[in-house]
Amino acid sequence: MYLATTGRRPDAPPRPAGVGRRVPGTVVALGAVSLVTDVSSEMVTAVLPLYLVLGLGLSPLQFGFLDGLFNGATALVRLLGGRLADRGAGRHRTVAGAGYLLSALSRLGLLMAGGAAGGIAAALAADRLGKGVRTAPRDAMITLSAPPETLGRAFGVHRAMDTTGALLGPLVAFVVLWATADAYDAVFVVSFATGLLGVVVLGLFVPADPSAPPPRAASTGPVPSAVPAALPSAAPTADGSAAPAAGPNAAPGPAGTAARSTADPAFRRVVAAAALLGAATVGDSFLYLLLQRGLDLSAALFPLLPLGAAACYLLLAVPAGRIADRAGRRIPFLFGHGALLAAYLTLLVPSGLPTAVLVLVLLGVFYAATDGVLMALAAPALPAAGRASGLAVLQTGQALARLVGAAGFGAAWTWWGPRPALVAAALALAAALTAAWRILPGRKACR
Structure with a gap:
């Protein structure tokens, strides 16, 4: 038999007008975090090849090796971030916040590394590790806060805000370089401050448990005891x-x-x-x-x-x-x-x-x-x-x-x-x- 595509229970009460048509506030807040963080990260991405190759004298082969190595490591770290986030309710924000903070701190690592290859490698590794750790918990929070029938729109809004930051980052970097006469250190400082702002936005505006249902009005009638309220619907x-609905042993x-x-x-x-x-x-x-x-x-x-x-x-x-x-x-x-x-x-x-x-x-x-x-x-x-x-x-x-x-x-x-x-x-x-x-x-x- 064919099933409905919305995921709503057939006996569920009618949804109030407008509910489900708006993107949840948690998704918008996560989009704002990604926007600010992408401004921070793309500032560095835009100037990093010039800084490493022209400023510090690394060869393109050395830069390509470092970038490819750490991008590959990011893919594997995502598994760790997802596993840590699923260890308990409310951990998604904590794990994602740790990833965002690690990426922000990596800008200070670039600032303090000077020309040391080891310091630069450590800073790049911290940035990629932070990105890998936060990605799965962040996307999980989006799916947990939005109704199943609006997930496409929710991710669309988040990705649009994320891409806005990616567009603004290089522009901000070039403005900073123009204003400081090509001082790369200034770019790293501004990038660190912007990344830290993203962590603050996450802590202030993203709930610890996005899957928690909103408070329900007091019921005027008895609640049937035969159907536990905590059991998930289809x-x-x-x-x-x-x-099919999950059974009592599905958790x-x-x-x-x-x-x-x-x-x-x-x-x-x-x-x-x-x-x-x-x-x-x-x-x-x-x-x-x-x-x-x-x-x-x-x-x-x-x-x-x-x-x-x-x-x-x-x-x-x-x-x-x-x-x-x-x-x-x-x-x-x-x-x-x-x-x-x-x-x-x-x-x-x-x-x-x-x-x-x-x-x-x-x-x-x-x-x-x-x-x-x-x-x-x-x-x-x-x-x-x-x-x-x-x-x-x-x-x-x-x-x-x-x-x-x-x-x-x-x-x-x-x-x-x-x-x-x-x-x-x-x-x-x-x-x-x-x-x-x-x-x-x-x-x-x-x-």
């Missing part, structure tokens, strides 16, 4: 559909819940599809390099390319989330990867300004239709007590698969050249899309 599946300890959540067939199919598509995804940096070659852009203009994709992502994140809530999250997720495939094919035609604009727009569409939508697709299949651990498994699998995909494309570029490598990447992504279409759970589920 839980939604990975695409927003309702699944084991944190470790058991985490293991049970990752064993859910619908969730495992989402993880498999995300990893398969991730392995066929070319890193953004390669796409920007291909555009730079085709347009013969100067090194000074190269950093503007990511801003174009980010601006498109910012404009489309909320509409993509709303469409996912209405039409089902499977289709937008696959459509986003279709847009990425179109970007690969566009890069194969003669380059020019229209080609560059189209590629950046398609890249923005890809992120808007996949980033938050994937979390909204997977989260309803996970129990609340294992939500952070499950999302961490999904994010880690996708991140590691993307690392493999990027490494494979880099090797193909080295051996065959950029055009044959891009053709191979397009064929791989087309094959992965076909497989993911069959693997991902459908909009409706049977029981």
Whole structure:
């Protein structure tokens, strides 16, 4: 039998007008934290290559090795962050706050490192570890605070605010450098203060337990004792559909819940599809390099390319989330990867300004239709007590698969050249899309 896609109990009282149509305050507060934190982190990201390569004399190979190494470590640390967050109610904010604070303190590490390679490596490691620890608990808080039927919109709003910070960060960095005559230390100080502000916003405006229900009005009649109020209702599946109600033994300890959540067939199919598509995804940096070659852009203009994709992502994140809530999250997720495939094919035609604009727009569409939508697709299949651990498994699998995909494309570029490598990447992504279409759970589920 087909089940409803909203996850609401059929005997639930009518929801008051407007409820469920607004994004919860917790999501907005988390978006504000991400916005401020991204201003802080992107300030450093924008100037770090110049600081390390031109200021301290590191070779591009040394910088690339450090950056790649710590980005890979981030994927594995997400598992730790998810597991720690699921150890008890209210720990999501604590673990996420520790990650945000660690990233903020890493700016002071860069400031105090001077030119010491060991100090720089430690500061970069702290930043990546902080990012890895906070990601899964933060996304779990979003899913726990928003109704299942509005998760796409909730993630869209959060990602739009997050991307706003990513756009503002480089601008703030360049203003600081202009005002201080290229004093990199000033950028690190301002970045630290901004990151610390994000931690304060998290502590003041994000509740410790976003899953706690609001106070209920006193009942005028007796409460039936045969149905415990704490028993969960029908839980939604990975695409927003309702699944069979959990029984009285469906709430084991944190470790058991985490293991049970990752064993859910619908969730495992989402993880498999995300990893398969991730392995066929070319890193953004390669796409920007291909555009730079085709347009013969100067090194000074190269950093503007990511801003174009980010601006498109910012404009489309909320509409993509709303469409996912209405039409089902499977289709937008696959459509986003279709847009990425179109970007690969566009890069194969003669380059020019229209080609560059189209590629950046398609890249923005890809992120808007996949980033938050994937979390909204997977989260309803996970129990609340294992939500952070499950999302961490999904994010880690996708991140590691993307690392493999990027490494494979880099090797193909080295051996065959950029055009044959891009053709191979397009064929791989087309094959992965076909497989993911069959693997991902459908909009409706049977029981």
